[in-house]
Amino acid sequence: MDKNEIYRMLPKVDRLMTEENIQEMISRHGYECVHKAVNSVLGRAREGLARCGSEQEARACIAEIPEQIRRVLEGWERPGLKPVVNGTGIILHTGLGRAPLGESALQAAMKIAGGYSNLEYDLEKGQRGERCLNFEELVCRVTGAEAAMAVNNNAGAVLLALSAVAGGGEVVVSRGELVEIGGGFRIPEIMELGGARLREAGTTNRTRLTDYENAVSGETRAFLKVHTSNYRIVGFTCSVSLGELCKLGRARKIPVIQDLGSGVLVNLEKYGLEHEPTVQEAVAQGADVVCFSGDKLMGGPQAGIIAGRKEYIEKIRRHPLVRALRIDKFTAAALEAVFREYLHPESEEVKIPVLHMLSETEDSLRRKAENMAASLRNAAGIHSADCSPGERERRAEQPGVLAEIAVEPCVSRTGGGSLPMQDIRSYAVTVAPREITAEELGRRLRGKEIPVIGRISGERFFMDVRTVEEKYGGYLSEIFRGGDILRKGGRP
Numbered sequence: 001m002d003k004n005e006i007y008r009m010l011p012k013v014d015r016l017m018t019e020e021n022i023q024e025m026i027s028r029h030g031y032e033c034v035h036k037a038v039n040s041v042l043g044r045a046r047e048g049l050a051r052c053g054s055e056q057e058a059r060a061c062i063a064e065i066p067e068q069i070r071r072v073l074e075g076w077e078r079p080g081l082k083p084v085v086n087g088t089g090i091i092l093h094t095g096l097g098r099a100p101l102g103e104s105a106l107q108a109a110m111k112i113a114g115g116y117s118n119l120e121y122d123l124e125k126g127q128r129g130e131r132c133l134n135f136e137e138l139v140c141r142v143t144g145a146e147a148a149m150a151v152n153n154n155a156g157a158v159l160l161a162l163s164a165v166a167g168g169g170e171v172v173v174s175r176g177e178l179v180e181i182g183g184g185f186r187i188p189e190i191m192e193l194g195g196a197r198l199r200e201a202g203t204t205n206r207t208r209l210t211d212y213e214n215a216v217s218g219e220t221r222a223f224l225k226v227h228t229s230n231y232r233i234v235g236f237t238c239s240v241s242l243g244e245l246c247k248l249g250r251a252r253k254i255p256v257i258q259d260l261g262s263g264v265l266v267n268l269e270k271y272g273l274e275h276e277p278t279v280q281e282a283v284a285q286g287a288d289v290v291c292f293s294g295d296k297l298m299g300g301p302q303a304g305i306i307a308g309r310k311e312y313i314e315k316i317r318r319h320p321l322v323r324a325l326r327i328d329k330f331t332a333a334a335l336e337a338v339f340r341e342y343l344h345p346e347s348e349e350v351k352i353p354v355l356h357m358l359s360e361t362e363d364s365l366r367r368k369a370e371n372m373a374a375s376l377r378n379a380a381g382i383h384s385a386d387c388s389p390g391e392r393e394r395r396a397e398q399p400g401v402l403a404e405i406a407v408e409p410c411v412s413r414t415g416g417g418s419l420p421m422q423d424i425r426s427y428a429v430t431v432a433p434r435e436i437t438a439e440e441l442g443r444r445l446r447g448k449e450i451p452v453i454g455r456i457s458g459e460r461f462f463m464d465v466r467t468v469e470e471k472y473g474g475y476l477s478e479i480f481r482g483g484d485i486l487r488k489g490g491r492p
Contacts, residue, residue: 089464092416157304
């Protein structure tokens with residue numbers, strides 16, 4: 001049977017649209033939607049027929065067309081944005097939405113979302129007010145700043161601060177702090193967009209206070225200090241502390257803008273992590289304007305918080321860009337709730353998921369991994385892998401064993417451009433399938449209703465339990481129940 005004869009077996013669009021099962025789909029999804037799905041499936045079927053070597057294969061391919069149309073239509077109805085199980089061990093995974101919100105922030109956003117609110121209304125005066133005033137006092141209490149506001153992200157906060165404080169003039173910044181913050185956005189470009197001119201000080205690895213002094217001119221409008229949260233310069237280095245730069249700024253009457261990036265509000269050393277400069281430290285050392293992210297180490301929604309001296313915050317608040325960068329009511333509600341949690345440091349690790357993940361102990365993580373591995377083994381009908389590596393390999397070769405499911409030490413990462421040099425010891429549940437590859441298992445897990453995202457190393461699929469939320473324990477067991485997901489030819 002030649003290819004032309006095989007292609008002629010492909011049903012025409014008009015005939016397909018009149019079939020009873022397609023008519024049922026039309027009644028549910030509408031004619032235009034089904035017509036588009038039919039065309040899409042027929043196009044793929046034509047490509048599939050080109051690979052068919054016999055009439056039998058071609059007929060099998062064509063018989064699947066109605067089911068494929070149904071799947072396409074169902075796929076279009078499913079939300080594109082969906083929750084996932086994060087087994088990567090990257091706490092602030094940018095691709096997976098960075099910081100998960102705690103219960104108080106979720107409830108606050110939901111409460112506001114369903115109706116009207118005083119988002120930008122002064123209840124005392126009975127007139128329109130400022131958008132950020134509802135949580136400004138909270139931010140000031142937590143950070144020690146005189147005034148505060150928020151925009152939609154930290155890049156926007158830095159852009160706005162530079163434009164409002166230094167627009168039309170020069171901004172002095174160390175060459176070692178001319179960072180790229182991700183996505184191709186670079187500090188010099190943000191500065192240019194803000195209408196400020198870059199004046200570099202020092203060199204990439206060594207900048208002294210005299211370099212800042214020598215860079216000052218009659219056009220200088222601000223010093224910019226950028227916390228290099230997503231990389232470190234080590235070795236033969238010299239840098240100027242924020243406190244030293246603020247002292248120079250006061251002497252020269254030049255404001256200091258600090259881009260803190262990761263937005264830490266607690267001392268991470270108490271969790272056994274390296275020190276990360278906090279917002280409170282930046283304010284106490286004299287920074288006039290501090291910009292930081294809401295959805296990184298702070299553990300809140302995406303936002304760029306600007307805190308500092310009232311004189312400069314008011315100037316920033318009046319800038320025309322504020323309207324283009326302003327936050328919505330959901331973000332405002334969630335931010336207020338998160339900052340309120342920081343007023344109670346005794347419970348912040350419990351109520352802010354990011355801090356809970358950072359503070360969880362190795363013993364706790366090992367127990368969590370052992371329990372998860374046992375649940376997955378039981379669900380899949382696999383014997384325990386609590387034995388030596390050699391014994392595990394021997395058992396894995398036995399007939400009928402679908403996979404080796406074990407617990408292994410691993411390393412978590414903070415992510416989100418924070419603590420780049422910090423290894424955080426953790427534990428992972430590893431799955432080494434026997435009938436399929438680890439890549440195929442990963443693909444099947446990503447295709448689930450709630451996708452499971454992990455990493456692959458040495459033909460094993462890793463799920464770092466530090467970032468796997470406990471509410472998904474039962475869900476993961478159901479995925480592995482019966483072991484079908486591990487079988488060659490099994491239903492994914």
